[in-house]
Amino acid sequence: MRILDIRIDWTAFVAGDERVFEQVYNTFYDVLYNYGCKYTSNTELVEDAVQDLFVRFWKNRATLNEPPSLKNYLFKAFRNHMFDQLKADGRYVTDDFGDQHLFEAVPSPEDTHVAGERADAMERRLTYAMKRLSDRQREAIFLRFYEGFSYVDIAELMGITVKATYKLMARSIDAMRDGMGGSVNSILFILTGMGSYSKK
Amino acid sequence: MESDNEFDRITVQGLIADDAFLKWVNQPDEALENRWKGLIDRHPELQPVVDEARALVRQLRFAEHRAPAERKQLVLDRIKAAAGMGQEERGKAVSMRRWVQVAASLSVFVLAGIWLYTRYVGKPTGGLGDSPQPFVASKEGRLFVSDGRALSLADWGSDGEHVLKLTWSADRSLVFADGPGQTALGVDSITSPMEAVFRVALPDGSQVWMNSGSTLRLAGRYTGARRGVGVTGQCYFTVAPDAGLPFTVAVGDREVTVLGTQFDVANYPDMRHAVTLIEGSVRLSGEAMPPVLLKPGQQAQIGHDGSPIVADVDVTRVTAWKDGSFAFRNDAIEEVMAQLARWYGATVVYEGARPELPISGSIPTTLSLDDALAILQGTGVDAAFEVEGKTVKVSKLDTP
Secondary structure (H helix, E strand, O other), rough: OOOOOOOHHHHHHOOOOOOHHHHHHHHHHHHEEEEEOOOOOOOHHHHHHHHHHHHHHHHOHHHOOOOOHHHHHHHHHHHHHHHHHHOOOOOOOOOOOOOOOOOOHHHHHHOOOHHHHHHHHHHHHHHHHHHOOOOOHHHHHHHHHHHHOHHHHHHHHHHHHHHHHHHHHHHHHHEEEHHHHHHHHHHHHHHEEEEEEOOO | OHHHHHHHOHHHHHHHHHHHHHHHOOOOOOHHHHHHHHHHHHHHHHHHHHHHHHHHHHHHOOOOOOOHHHHHHHHHHHHHHOOOOOOOHHHHHHOHHHHHHOOOOHHHHHHHHHHHHHOOOOOOOOOOOOOOOOOOOOOOOEEEEOOOOOEEEEOEEEEOEEEEEEEEEOOOOOEEEOOOOOOEEEEEEOOOOOOOOOEEEEEOEEEEEEOOOOEOOOOEEEEEOOOEEEEEEEEEEEEEOOOOOEEEEEEEEEEEEEEEEEEEEEEEOOOEEEEEEEEEEEEEEEOOOEEEOOOOOOEEEEEEOOOEEEEEHHHHHOOHHHEEEEEEEEEHHHHHHHHHHHHHOOOOEEEOOOOOEEEEEEOOOOHHHHHHHHHHHHHOOOOOEEOOEEEEEEEOOOOO
């Protein structure tokens, strides 16, 4: 699911080439949908937000400058729009989401064979540590670990300074390491023992 | 990680911030593999740090939400239809000319209107009244008309006064017409602009003042046969007396029934609903609760269950927003920040210990968020504020 950025034929896009548009849509639909579902369980709202985003993207193409990163641009526009919608719905009022399962960590099936119960225990601890982070912290972790955005990108995306992003990430990582206790180290020799860093 | 001699600065934090490291963990290729393994071979002491950072990134999985393929195609089809792709755009554009003129001066807003419009075309509209509204928060406010379009409320009114006048159509439905000779548009709901008090004048003479970013639902509720509204956010009502036609406000699952009066309704998800009576009489009723009659000067706070809590309040403070100020009296920081957050559309984050000193005083709502916070600061509160975009970080100040 990890999508690197893509570069498109911007001139053709601006000129109205719908194939280029579809290329962008097909590349980013799934990741944006996944990202949107982190904010709400209302999948219709997410679909509508994706739809709005792409309709605007097409309609405004003549006045848009080619963004340095298409992925950054789309994520940011999408995030803003999602927030507007959720806010209007009264579902995003403060930073405190309450009972949510947003940016939730889940056990990773493909790695559980590594060390059986120990891996399970580790994931449980990690999942628990994640639950105790604030939503912004979880989001920053998601954007970094999962989507591979740079700290500068994350700052831009979340509308905070780069310095604040470093701070946010540092706190999140510390909290996760604390939550993990010694289990990271105890499992590592098994991971490294596998000899391969490749990953599906 | 440009060269090996940086290794002495390698920490888990540093590695996770390193794009080359993250790429190696998430999308390894041969070159990255050789580079990192080579580094560890030469500096085995780095192994634990690299392993811990790697394990954190690798072990953490996020719930994955997969869009069904047919939905992906369906959304693409809707986009194409909405964006007028694969066809001439002319026809659509012409039919929208009238409200494009209404909608706005800024092209951004016009476009927003277009995609809202097209978005709801072809969708079943469902029943009137309580059907979910196509809410879209916007700084400039929105008027949703009965065919699903959203018109911008930017530049409404004059002299700093934002008033929307509604009238009856021939068949007694609520409409608005932007000047003589214009087609009347059925009114569905209104979401008021941010950082402003927006007034709606109803055809029976009743008036509603809407606090920043509030929503008033009218479709199917306000007719010749009944006077009903739904409120999200905060609204102040002056109701024209009409004994034959009670005025009702839906607040959550409760109803407020009114006979010629002035009152304030606050319905925010982060607090108890509150109905405050300024003048006249108000009856509160709902399922599984005895009706409650309010006297002027009383406020009823309604939780999700049980009877409302009724107390005497300082009404000038409750309704201060309407006259252009925030008013606080021995309020906790959370209450103060909640009011600012609603008005400015800001998010409040508390860091570390919370400020404890109660806050009193008033601040004009015409100020910017930064200035409002500066004034708060100046009153000697034990709080420090840091504003980043629309986020306000609040922490405790030890030496106020």
